[in-house]
Amino acid sequence: MDVSQEAPKFPEWPQFDDAERVALGRALEQGQWWRMGGGEVSAFEREFAEYHGSEHALAVTNGTHALELALQVLGVGPGTEVIVPAFTFISSSQAAQRLGAVAVPVDIDPGTLCLDPAAVEKAVGPRTAAIMPVHMAGHVADMDALEKLSADSGVPIVQDAAHAHGARWRGRRVGEFGSVAAFSFQNGKLMTAGEGGAVTFPEQGLYDEAFLRHSCGRPPTDRGYFHQTSGSNFRMNEFSAAVLRAQLARLDSQIETREQRAPLLSGLLSGIDGVEVQTRDERADRNPHYMMMFRVPGITEQRRNRLVDALIERGLPAFAAFRAIYRCPGFWETGAPQETVDEMAARCPVTEAVYTDTVWLHHRTLLGTEHQMHRIAEIVSDTLGSL
Incomplete structure (x- = not known):
């Protein structure tokens, strides 16, 4: 080549x-640049909620705060546990830990790289206050199994949908599952204002409490500083919301392009000796493709990192996969289970392999031409062969 x-x-x-x-x-x-006096944030919330099939949406400062707020209104706090994937961006666990809860990492499915329902079932206990599936790279986790587990156990689901704007599972949008979902608008996400986040809620009561807590406990009509709950300032500003309204308007066309390119690139990469591409459960009938993820099983972490560097040198926006959260020092600062790293690694064998052997390509690659999909595969194949 x-x-x-x-x-x-x-x-x-x-x-x-x-x-x-x-x-x-x-x-x-x-003339008013914050949400209490302007109209952009409120308009964006209505449009975003409608797009995702949810009753309510609340715009916030970033995706991490979205997760934290979602967990808080469901009662997560000291003395509780939240089940999270061991393979995810660390905000998934830190949102629980910041509230004083214990984050319990469990393993993932080796194909979709989403939360493994069987592993979740083993981890549910008397202190479990929430289950947090991450829709990895835009692929919706197995919501059939997780919703059944939630119904049987009484433990609510908080969807980490930071990668899943516009995703569907068996025709259902993220806001149509009857559970809270948190989104991110950080610079690399599928729609962005540089930073930002949103939480969708299935019913009024949760939204009302979240509004109070994201605005220092203050109702929207308050003029006397009657702060009804504890909280913080997670309010989105009017400029970010204005940008996000424009971003949302073009999201469908971008997803359509990525859905056309992804099968082609996936097939080409799968044809490379030693490469395994993130699989797709056909029940996930719309994947917005936040990343194109592929594994090179058996590669060492150091060699994988050299592969990423070489791909970048050859023009591909490539990244190493997320590190297993229990292998990050920050995970152990507060709210970690009474286990060692080795004990967690032993019960998360898929995560142990995936975090060392996986590469992802930024979603803008899937906005390229069909010819460029072939060129990506050529570069990956040649680079792997030359390491």
């Missing part, structure tokens, strides 16, 4: 055009 060819020029990210420019001007000219 001729690797001397010019590196692919993928679409830039974030994407923006006059829609964002007009939106920012609209927010600027309204």
Whole structure:
């Protein structure tokens, strides 16, 4: 293969055009730049909730705060436990730990890389206050099994949907499962304002409490500083919301393109000796493809990292996979189970392999041309062969 060819020029990210420019001007000219006086945040919440099939959405400062707020309104706090995937960005566990709860990591499915329901079932105990599936790379976790487990145990689900804007499972959108879901709008996400987050709620009571807690315990009409609950300031500003309204408007077309490109690239990568691509459960009938993830089973972590560096040098926006959360020093600072790293590793064998042998490509690659999908596969194949 001729690797001397010019590196692919993928679409830039974030994407923006006059829609964002007009939106920012609209927010600027309204004269009120915070949510209590302006209209952009409230409008975005209505549009985002409707898009995801939810009764309510609350815009917040970032995706980590979205998770923390979602857990808090469900009663997570000291003396409770939250089941999280061992393979995820560490916000999933830290949101619980910041509330004084214990985060309990469990293993993932080796194909979809989402939370393994069988592992969850073994971990549910008397102190379990929430189960947090992460819709990894846009692939919805097995919500059939998890919803049954939630119903049988009485433990609520909090969906970490940071990768899953616009995703569906058997025709159901993320907001249609009857559980709380948290989203992120960080710079690399499928829609972004640089930072930001949102929580969708299936009923009014949870939304009302979340609103209080995201605004220092203060009702929206309060003029006398009657702070009804404890809380913090997680409010989104008007400029971010204005940008996100424009981002949401083009999300469908971007997902359509990625859904067209992903099967092609997945097939090409799967044809490379030693490469295994994240699988897709056909019940996940819409995947927005936050990442194109592939494994190289048997590769060492150091060699995987050299692979990532080499792919970047050849023009691919490549990244190493998330580290197992129990192998991060920050996980052990507070709210960790009474287990050693080795004990957690022994009960999370899939995570142990995946975090060392997985590479992901940024979703902007899937906004490229069909020719570029072939070029990606050529680069991956040649680079692997030359390590």
